[in-house]
Amino acid sequence: MNAVRILLVEDDEPTRARLASALAGSGFTVEDVGSLGEARAALQRRPDVILTDLQLPDGNGLSLIGEVRRDLPGIEIMVISVLGDETSVVTAIQAGATGYLLKDSFPADIAASVRDLIAGQSPISASIARFIVRRVQAPKEADGSLHGIGLTPREIDILWGIAKGFRYAEIADQLGISRQTVPGHIKNIYRKLQVNTRGEAVFEALQQGLIRL
Numbered sequence: 306m307n308a309v310r311i312l313l314v315e316d317d318e319p320t321r322a323r324l325a326s327a328l329a330g331s332g333f334t335v336e337d338v339g340s341l342g343e344a345r346a347a348l349q350r351r352p353d354v355i356l357t358d359l360q361l362p363d364g365n366g367l368s369l370i371g372e373v374r375r376d377l378p379g380i381e382i383m384v385i386s387v388l389g390d391e392t393s394v395v396t397a398i399q400a401g402a403t404g405y406l407l408k409d410s411f412p413a414d415i416a417a418s419v420r421d422l423i424a425g426q427s428p429i430s431a432s433i434a435r436f437i438v439r440r441v442q443a444p445k446e447a448d449g450s451l452h453g454i455g456l457t458p459r460e461i462d463i464l465w466g467i468a469k470g471f472r473y474a475e476i477a478d479q480l481g482i483s484r485q486t487v488p489g490h491i492k493n494i495y496r497k498l499q500v501n502t503r504g505e506a507v508f509e510a511l512q513q514g515l516i517r518l
Contacts, residue, residue, distance in 0.1 A: 309423060312352035313337040314344045314369065315385070316362050320408065324356070324385065324415060331416035344369055354381045354419060359388055359397065367400045374401030381422050385415070391504035392468070394433055395511050404428040455497050456515060463490045465516045468507040 311328055315321040316339045325337045336352065338344050341364040344357070355373060359366040366384065373380050383404035384397045394405055404422050406415060407430045418428035456464070459480070466476035473491075477484040495501060498509045510516045 308332065308334045309354060309419070310350075310352045311335045311354045311356060311419065312344065312347050314339075314341075314355065314357035314361065314366065316340060316358065316360075327413070327415055328356075328419065331419075333416075333419065341366070341369055345372070348373065348377065351377070352380060354383070354422060356383050356385050356419070359384060359386045359393060367396060370397065370400040370402050383418065383422055383428065385410075389430070389433055391508040395508050396468075399511060405433055406430050407432065456494065460490055460494050460497075461515060463487065464494055464506060464510050467491070467494075467503050468510065468516055 311333050313325055313335055321337050325335045328335045336347055338347055341361045357366040357369055370382055382402045384402045385406050385408055387408050389407050397405060404427050406418055421428045462480055463476055473487040474484050477487050494506055498506055500506045500509055
């Protein structure tokens with residue numbers, strides 16, 4: 306049986322060495338690179354699995370995930386990141402990642418998770434899985450409608466800007482509105498979605514199909 310070929314994309318050298326060592330010692334062949342550009346070049350060798358960080362020196366791992374899903378859909382993709390917030394997780398899954406691990410996972414857990422990924426499962430760190438379950442199980446309104454109903458087109462535009470990580474001033478400039486009005490719109494968005502943070506607002510909006518990234 307041919308060894309599973311893993312492309313590891315991680316810019317921090319000690320972390321990359323630790324992960325590569327753990328994976329190679331588990332029966333995989335590993336090619337490790339430290340940038341988005343190097344990862345794109347390595348795709349020519351058609352890995353079976355990609356393990357990628359999101360924050361890379363020359364771009365975001367989300368770009369790599371999207372490109373692979375479009376051009377090489379047979380490759381399995383798992384994120385390994387320090388980012389465990391709702392926005393990072395949801396956008397990575399939306400882009401095409403089928404697994405998401407936090408970097409504090411033990412090496413043995415990482416190797417086992419890759420095997421699960423190859424077997425068709427979707428490995429997700431326990432802390433991330435818990436908030437996903439809570440979100441999915443959140444009750445609907447008494448009339449059966451979802452919390453997001455009632456957002457105005459302007460609020461949807463502002464919510465999209467939040468999801469893209471724009472600052473308030475940038476959102477205002479993009480939409481041609483006063484910068485002083487943006488916080489008020491965001492307050493209304495939080496109230497209507499029944500959330501308290503940017504990450505929660507983006508997660509709810511993605512879940513309800515109010516925005517697409």
